[in-house]
Amino acid sequence: MPEQKVVEPEHLLLEAPRERKFITGSQAFAEAVKRANVDIAIAYPITPQSETMHLVGDLYAQGYLKDYYRAEEEYGAMSAIAGAVRGGVRAFTATSGPGLLRGLEAIVSWPGHRIPAVLGVMTRVVNAPLSIQPDNVELAYLLHSGLIVLHAENQQDVFDFTLAGFPISEKVDVYLPVVVATEGFFVTHAKGYVELPPEDMKLPPRDPYKAPVPPTDCEIPPARIQRDAPVQKSNFMSYLIHAVWQQEIWAANERSRKWIKHFLGGLVEVVNPDAEVFIVASGCAAAQGREAQRYAELEGLNVGLVKVKSLRPFPTQELRDTLKNAKAVIVPEHNIVGWLAKEVKAAIPNSGIVVDGPRVYGGMTLPVELIMEEIYKAFGIKKEKKTLV
Amino acid sequence: MGLEYVKISPGFEKYMPRDYVDLVEFGQFGKEIDVMQMGQFKELVEEHPMCAGCYMAYFIRVFYTALPKPEDTIVLGTAGCARLALSQAAVPFIYGNYGDTNAVASGLKRALSIRFPDKEKDVVVIAGDGGLMDIGFGMTMHSWFRREKFTTIMVDNEVYGNTGGQESGMSPKGIQLKMAPTGKKFDKINAVELAQTAGCVYVARISPTNPKRIAKVIRRAILAARKFGPTFIHAYTSCNIEYSIPTREVLADARQREKKDFKFYEWMTDEVKEYLNEIEKKAKEVKS
Numbered sequence: 001m002p003e004q005k006v007v008e009p010e011h012l013l014l015e016a017p018r019e020r021k022f023i024t025g026s027q028a029f030a031e032a033v034k035r036a037n038v039d040i041a042i043a044y045p046i047t048p049q050s051e052t053m054h055l056v057g058d059l060y061a062q063g064y065l066k067d068y069y070r071a072e073e074e075y076g077a078m079s080a081i082a083g084a085v086r087g088g089v090r091a092f093t094a095t096s097g098p099g100l101l102r103g104l105e106a107i108v109s110w111p112g113h114r115i116p117a118v119l120g121v122m123t124r125v126v127n128a129p130l131s132i133q134p135d136n137v138e139l140a141y142l143l144h145s146g147l148i149v150l151h152a153e154n155q156q157d158v159f160d161f162t163l164a165g166f167p168i169s170e171k172v173d174v175y176l177p178v179v180v181a182t183e184g185f186f187v188t189h190a191k192g193y194v195e196l197p198p199e200d201m202k203l204p205p206r207d208p209y210k211a212p213v214p215p216t217d218c219e220i221p222p223a224r225i226q227r228d229a230p231v232q233k234s235n236f237m238s239y240l241i242h243a244v245w246q247q248e249i250w251a252a253n254e255r256s257r258k259w260i261k262h263f264l265g266g267l268v269e270v271v272n273p274d275a276e277v278f279i280v281a282s283g284c285a286a287a288q289g290r291e292a293q294r295y296a297e298l299e300g301l302n303v304g305l306v307k308v309k310s311l312r313p314f315p316t317q318e319l320r321d322t323l324k325n326a327k328a329v330i331v332p333e334h335n336i337v338g339w340l341a342k343e344v345k346a347a348i349p350n351s352g353i354v355v356d357g358p359r360v361y362g363g364m365t366l367p368v369e370l371i372m373e374e375i376y377k378a379f380g381i382k383k384e385k386k387t388l389v
Numbered sequence: 390m391g392l393e394y395v396k397i398s399p400g401f402e403k404y405m406p407r408d409y410v411d412l413v414e415f416g417q418f419g420k421e422i423d424v425m426q427m428g429q430f431k432e433l434v435e436e437h438p439m440c441a442g443c444y445m446a447y448f449i450r451v452f453y454t455a456l457p458k459p460e461d462t463i464v465l466g467t468a469g470c471a472r473l474a475l476s477q478a479a480v481p482f483i484y485g486n487y488g489d490t491n492a493v494a495s496g497l498k499r500a501l502s503i504r505f506p507d508k509e510k511d512v513v514v515i516a517g518d519g520g521l522m523d524i525g526f527g528m529t530m531h532s533w534f535r536r537e538k539f540t541t542i543m544v545d546n547e548v549y550g551n552t553g554g555q556e557s558g559m560s561p562k563g564i565q566l567k568m569a570p571t572g573k574k575f576d577k578i579n580a581v582e583l584a585q586t587a588g589c590v591y592v593a594r595i596s597p598t599n600p601k602r603i604a605k606v607i608r609r610a611i612l613a614a615r616k617f618g619p620t621f622i623h624a625y626t627s628c629n630i631e632y633s634i635p636t637r638e639v640l641a642d643a644r645q646r647e648k649k650d651f652k653f654y655e656w657m658t659d660e661v662k663e664y665l666n667e668i669e670k671k672a673k674e675v676k677s
Contacts, residue, residue: 039503042496066503071492072531079489079528080496083465086483087500105486113485217501218461218510220394222481 001062004202006037009167012203013160013263018195025187028155028194029094029120029180030055032162033064036118037202039089040067044077046099047132048184049122053094074099078106085115088208088215090166092117096184097124100138110177111146111249114213114223116169116206118162119147121181122188123283123334125363133363134183136283137335139311142179143343146249148256149311150264151282152182153290155192157309164263166203174256175212176249181311183284183334186365212252257313267315268306270322272297275304277328277378280319280344282308285332285366292332292371303375308340316347328378329354332371336361391460391508392419395479408435412479418460424451424604433459437474442636444643445544445626448597449474452515452542455604456480457611462511463497465490467525469517470550470628488525490514491532491541498539511611512539518559519549522578526558533587536618540610543580543621546628554631561650566631581654584621590661591620594654596647598640606655612668613661625651 007016012035023031029052033041041060043053060068066089071077074095084091095103100121107119123136142149148168150161158180165178182188208215213223260267271293279289286307296303306322308315323329331341331354338356345351355378358370376383395418397405408431412418416431433453439446449471456462465483466472467490475482485493494512501510514521521529521543529541548566549555556569558578565572584592591613593606603624610620625646627634634642647653657665 040496040499067499069535072527075489076492076495076528076531079485079492080499082485082489083483083493083496083498084500085496086493087497088504089500091496106489109486216463216481216483216497217504218391218394218463218481224476224482 001064002200004200006204007201009164009203009263012197012201013164016197016201018197021194021196022191023155023194024051024189024191025122025155025158025182026051026055026189028158029162030059031194031196031199032159033092034059034199035197035202036092036163036166037090037205038065038092039206040084041065041092042069042071042077042080042084043093044071044074044095044099046074046096046124048124048134048188049094049096049099049120051188052120052122056092074103075106078103081117082106082110082113082115085117086113086216088206088217090117090206092120094120094122096122097126097138101126101141104141107142107177108145108147111253112245114175114211115177116175117177118165118169119177119179120162121179122184123181124184131363132184134185134284135335135361135363136181136183136333137337137339137361139181140335140337140339143312143339146176146246146253147312148174148176148178148253150178150180150260150309151311152180152187153283153286153307154187155194158182158187159194159196160264161309163203168256168259168263170206170210171256171259172210172212174252174259176252176256181283186284253313260310260313264309266318267310267313268308268318268322270304270306272302272304273322274302276302276326277330277375278304278306278323278326279330279332279371280306280308280323280340281332282311282340283334285334288366288368289332289371291368292375295368295372296375301375301379311343314343314347319344319347320349323348323353326353330371330374330378331355332357332366333359334361334366335359391458395460416479417454417456422454424454424600427454427600433480434474434478437477439470439474440630442629442634442639443470444597444629444639445470445546446474448544448603448624448626449515451597451600451603452607453478453480455607456511457608458509458511461509462513465494465497465512465514467516467520468551469520470546471515471517471544473551475515488520488523489528490516490520490525491537492528494539495532495535495537498537502538509615511615513611514539514541515544516541517550518543518545518547519557522558522580530583530587533584533589533619533621536588538614538616538618540614540620540622542607542610543623544626545580545623546626546631547577548628548631550628550631577650580623581621584623585656589619589621590617591657592655593621594623594651596625596643596651596653598643598647602653609657609665612665613657616664617658617661
């Protein structure tokens with residue numbers, strides 16, 4: 001391992017020279033962890049996440065991390081992350097589908113416990129019948145817990161979002177966990193070009209005293225958020241304690257907007273802002289949406305793309321501004337419930353323009369043709385369906 | 390730092406609550422306290438909402454008195470009766486989620502070891518039979534398998550007291566409780582044997598009838614965990630409500646159980662024995 005010098009997050013993320021590498025999404029996660037000055041990583045295997053945490057284990061073996069272990073299962077892993085972060089160190093872990101749901105009780109309590117950490121989520125089918133394939137219905141479970149949720153389109157996003165996740169998470173006015181989600185296999189096990197800053201640079205270490213809620217380390221008076229087990233007592237004081245604490249978590253989630261803009265250039269990316277018809281998508285669906293936008297442009301159709309990078313906080317104002325003159329909004333997704341379509345409908349005043357879908361699930365790929373069909377419909381273009389025999 | 394963070398910043402003495410001033414001036418921070426001095430110093434836990442006659446509350450009171458370094462101790466608990474008192478004490482307390490104590494403690498202890506490799510910071514889990522042997526069983530066992538360096542104390546009231554009296558894995562066979570409407574069908578889990586098999590370096594079973602002995606066991610478990618690995622204490626702390634033990638008979642009940650299935654038992658590895666002998670010998674010399 002090279003000697004790493006500490007540089008400011010702004011330098012590492014925004015200024016340092018970058019070199020192009022052709023790597024998998026799992027490698028992109030590990031490349032980010034390598035430069036993030038992570039103290040401890042805690043792993044538990046599940047496909048398609050495992051490869052990422054193998055690579056992080058290799059980083060530990062090389063000396064980039066100070067501690068690493070394979071936990072007993074995800075609830076144990078996510079609980080131990082909470083313990084480590086309360087003890088004042090910087091922590092990383094990752095999981096997928098059923099593993100995420102198994103760890104969910106712990107994960108959704110991180111915001112309330114003010115646990116700044118980064119969690120990689122490599123999406124995978126949940127529910128029966130069993131499948132290990134990508135399907136991102138699990139992200140719906142994360143949207144209502146106070147977590148910051150970023151959704152990566154490709155290997156480059158995985159790297160940038162993960163590395164930026166640490167400083168965003170640890171900002172004093174944020175201090176919440178950051179989820180970096182991406183589609184399993186499609187991104188984690190496929191290679192893409194990633195521009196990487198030098199590996200002899202790393203983020204400054206975590207300073208646990210720059211915090212709205214101090215660490216529990218017997219060095220300074222601790223936070224006593226559970227002194228009177230507030231939720232247990234049925235009285236107005238307990239209701240108030242829980243209510244104001246949760247309000248503050250969501251306010252902190254809101255305050256992360258400026259840091260997401262600062263480090264990642266915004267909560268959305270807009271292609272062709274003057275379009276008549278828009279595709280709004282996140283994660284891998286955004287990659288397919290990007291292709292559909294390009295096809296449409298080749299065909300002379302005025303189509304735009306809004307890639308949603310941040311699901312929480314949700315880019316409500318950005319969508320309102322961009323979509324105000326749109327005549328149709330197509331929301332392709334990799335899940336059966338259409339959580340993004342619901343979010344978009346709730347965000348804009350004229351939700352009738354939102355087209356539900358196309359959606360694929362169970363691990364299917366999302367053919368660009370499916371999105372094109374919706375584009376033609378939106379423009380009133382009738383295409384004959386060709387049947388290949 | 391320990392002692393520094395509990396001290397009152399100069400100039401603030403008159404603004405701090407009297408209770409806190411007493412704690413710093415007449416409490417046990419930075420001092421060696423003998424459990425028999427209880428009542429003569431400001432204790433770390435005083436007011437708590439436990440039931441009258443609760444033996445667990447008594448055990449917890451003794452527990453705090455026995456801490457070798459309260460100013461450098463972090464206590465973890467989970468859902469159940471114990472945390473109602475633990476959360477009131479003047480020692481940092483972490484309440485996580487259901488049955489997660491030994492996983493959280495693993496992460497916490499490792500973080501403290503990374504940040505303060507040369508300081509002793511004691512991590513102690515106090516949770517009930519349900520938290521450690523039912524819902525948190527996997528995490529309890531695996532923290533032992535991994536040889537995590539912290540102490541686990543099971544305050545065993547043989548029932549889910551806080552949720553209204555349901556059967557736990559530690560309830561005796563045959564007993565009729567909620568969720569065991571026709572009586573419990575299997576034996577009390579042998580936690581002590583499990584702990585020994587799983588790699589604890591110090592294991593004790595105790596019915597808390599003798600405060601000196603409780604304090605000694607707790608101290609030993611914490612000192613051994615600092616250096617060698619996981620330590621475990623299984624303490625009988627009856628639930629006088631769900632088991633209908635009249636308040637005045639709570640101690641008698643503990644004595645009775647001590648004669649039966651809660652006979653005092655203490656086991657430790659040879660290296661722990663040697664280490665503790667040395668420490669205790671030195672302490673005796675200082676005293677005399």
